[in-house]
Each structure stands twice: as C-alpha cells, then as structure tokens.
Amino acid sequence: MICSQNDIKFYNDFQLTNFNTLKIKSTAKYFYMPDNDGELITLLKKYKNLNPIVIGNGSNILFSSKGVEEPVIYTGKMKSSIIIGNILEAQAGVKVQTLSKLALDKKLSGFEFLIGIPASLGGACYMNAGAHGCSISNNFISAKVYDIEKNKVITLKKEDMNFSYRHSILKEKRYILLSAKFELKKAPSEEIKSKMDENIIFRKNRQPNLAIPNAGSVFKNPENCEFSAGALIDKCNLRGFQIGDVQVWENHCNFVINKGKATSSDYIDVIFEMYSRVKEKFNIELTPEIIYIGKMSKSEKEKWKILKK
Numbered sequence: 001m002i003c004s005q006n007d008i009k010f011y012n013d014f015q016l017t018n019f020n021t022l023k024i025k026s027t028a029k030y031f032y033m034p035d036n037d038g039e040l041i042t043l044l045k046k047y048k049n050l051n052p053i054v055i056g057n058g059s060n061i062l063f064s065s066k067g068v069e070e071p072v073i074y075t076g077k078m079k080s081s082i083i084i085g086n087i088l089e090a091q092a093g094v095k096v097q098t099l100s101k102l103a104l105d106k107k108l109s110g111f112e113f114l115i116g117i118p119a120s121l122g123g124a125c126y127m128n129a130g131a132h133g134c135s136i137s138n139n140f141i142s143a144k145v146y147d148i149e150k151n152k153v154i155t156l157k158k159e160d161m162n163f164s165y166r167h168s169i170l171k172e173k174r175y176i177l178l179s180a181k182f183e184l185k186k187a188p189s190e191e192i193k194s195k196m197d198e199n200i201i202f203r204k205n206r207q208p209n210l211a212i213p214n215a216g217s218v219f220k221n222p223e224n225c226e227f228s229a230g231a232l233i234d235k236c237n238l239r240g241f242q243i244g245d246v247q248v249w250e251n252h253c254n255f256v257i258n259k260g261k262a263t264s265s266d267y268i269d270v271i272f273e274m275y276s277r278v279k280e281k282f283n284i285e286l287t288p289e290i291i292y293i294g295k296m297s298k299s300e301k302e303k304w305k306i307l308k309k
C-alpha cells in the first residue's frame with residue numbers, strides 16, 4: 001500500500017525481493033524512497049529511535065525471511081551526479097557502474113574497477129568496495145554525510161573516513177552518506193575502455209552474474225594467509241554444498257547462490273558450515289562481508305554472533 005507523510009511516499013508491508021541481489025523473500029514493515037537529501041534527512045530525524053536502515057542496491061545484504069521491523073530507506077532515487085573538470089560528485093543512490101561509464105564518457109580514468117560491482121555509491125563507500133587492486137578510497141576526496149548523533153550535515157575528508165580493506169567509518173552507523181566527491185585523471189578513452197573490458201572479462205566464470213541471485217563474496221580474504229577464502233572453503237570440500245535452496249557456487253566457493261526459494265535461515269546455516277569447517281581444518285576464522293538486516297531467531301543470533309565476532 002502506498003501512503004504519504006509530509007509528501008514523502010512510503011509503503012507498508014513492502015516486498016524486498018527486488019531490493020536485494022540475493023532475491024531473498026522478505027517484507028519491510030515500512031519502506032521509504034526519498035527523492036533527495038532533504039527527504040532522507042527528514043526520515044532519519046523522524047525515525048531516529050526506530051534505528052532506520054538506509055540501503056543502496058542491496059548487493060551486500062541478507063534480509064531476514066522473517067521480515068524487517070525497522071524503517072527501510074532506499075536511496076535509489078537519489079541519483080544525480082556532476083563532473084566538473086576531473087572532479088566527479090554524485091549522490092548516494094547512483095549506481096557505481098553508471099559512474100564508471102560517465103567517467104569513460106568524459107575521458108576520466110580511476111573508476112574502471114567499478115564496472116562489475118552492482119553497488120550504489122553509498123553502499124560502495126560503506127564497504128570501501130574494491131576490485132582489481134583498486135578501491136573506492138583511492139580517488140576519494142570527501143563526502144557529505146548526515147551525522148545522526150549531532151543532527152547535522154557535515155563533510156568528512158578522506159582521512160576522516162578510516163578506510164581499510166572492506167571498511168569505512170560509515171560502518172560505525174553514526175553517519176549516512178548523502179553524496180561523495182572524487183578526483184579522477186585524464187586519460188585516452190581507448191585506454192579506459194580497454195581496462196573496463198578486461199575487468200568484465202576477468203569476472204566471467206569467476207563470479208556468478210546477477211541472473212544467479214547472490215550477494216558477492218561471502219567472506220573477506222583472511223590476512224596473512226597464502227590462500228584466499230574461496231580456496232580454503234574449496235579445500236574443505238564444500239563446492240556445491242547445499243541446504244534448502246542455498247548453495248555454495250560450483251564455480252567459485254566464496255560465492256553462495258539462491259537456487260530459487262532460499263531463506264535467510266538456510267543462508268546462515270550454509271555460511272556457518274563454511275566458517276566452521278575452515279576453522280576446524282585450518283584454525284582460521286573467516287569474517288563474512290554480508291550485512292544482516294531484520295529479525296533473527298535465537299539460534300540464528302548465536303551463529304551470527306560467532307560469525308561476526
């Protein structure tokens with residue numbers, strides 16, 4: 001049902017299946033689609049005590065099949081961007097693949113690595129998304145964020161963002177990214193295009209595309225280990241391992257796919273098995289990249305606590 005509050009549209013009992021790339025069936029009690037910064041800030045202020053959850057493209061989210069009580073705010077309509085000289089500035093909801101193509105149009109290099117990542121800019125900054133030896137922090141200048149604690153919009157510079165491998169200050173949940181600014185470099189378009197093509201080819205067969213519902217790499221690669229997370233999982237003979245409709249992908253063991261009717265509970269069981277077997281065999285504790293949103297049973301909570309510690 002579509003309702004309106006202060007002209008900001010919201011939906012009750014909203015189906016989230018098309019708002020997460022894993023295609024988990026879930027329902028948000030309240031779902032909002034702000035058109036601009038002002039509306040987003042109004043919602044964040046209004047629902048501060050209900051812990052509103054801001055989402056981008058849902059490519060790193062595991063929604064609970066039991067539903068989400070907190071207000072869910074989708075940034076996908078906040079998608080303007082501007083390029084002046086070699087400076088690109090964009091709103092949180094812009095898809096980074098769009099930014100990669102825009103940069104190419106303007107003969108600007110630095111965003112070629114984003115071409116295969118199905119993220120919004122907000123989600124990419126939150127995760128410090130990266131690939132092919134680059135990450136969003138590389139060309140980052142600053143971000144305009146809403147500070148939930150101080151109730152105001154501030155600017156965070158690159159050094160304030162605490163960027164590291166798949167980490168940024170946004171994970172502390174105090175700031176919501178409204179827009180961000182990057183410095184790119186002039187380069188011949190053939191060079192940029194050929195890097196983008198290489199990156200796309202590299203992904204083929206190494207990653208499921210979005211026609212096979214998934215949420216990207218399940219675990220971070222462990223530090224100081226000669227093997228990647230995928231190789232460790234493979235060595236535990238988990239290729240193709242399946243519970244319900246959730247399966248460790250046959251082509252690469254650090255991806256878990258939804259074969260049709262996956263539930264969040266089956267997903268947790270599968271990744272807990274991956275974590276436990278790797279821990280048992282190698283004494284390495286893998287850390288999941290994915291963010292869980294929504295209700296959890298007691299046993300799910302216990303498993304998730306172990307996975308995220």
Ligand SMILES: Cc1cc2nc3c(=O)[nH]c(=O)nc-3n(C[C@H](O)[C@H](O)[C@H](O)COP(=O)(O)OP(=O)(O)OC[C@H]3O[C@@H](n4cnc5c(N)ncnc54)[C@H](O)[C@@H]3O)c2cc1C
Nearest residue numbers: 056057058059060119120122123124126129130131177216
């Ligand atoms: C096929 C596939 C390939 C992938 N390849 C890569 C890859 O190469 N490299 C890589 O790093 N990742 C990859 N990923 C994972 C995923 O795309 C990234 O983690 C991405 O950064 C998530 O962005 P999103 O917009 O989808 O965020 P969401 O999944 O919507 O949200 C992720 C987190 O960010 C928070 N968030 C979102 N927007 C904001 C905002 N405006 N302000 C504050 N917090 C916010 C959310 O609350 C949530 O906690 C891949 C995923 C898939 C499905």
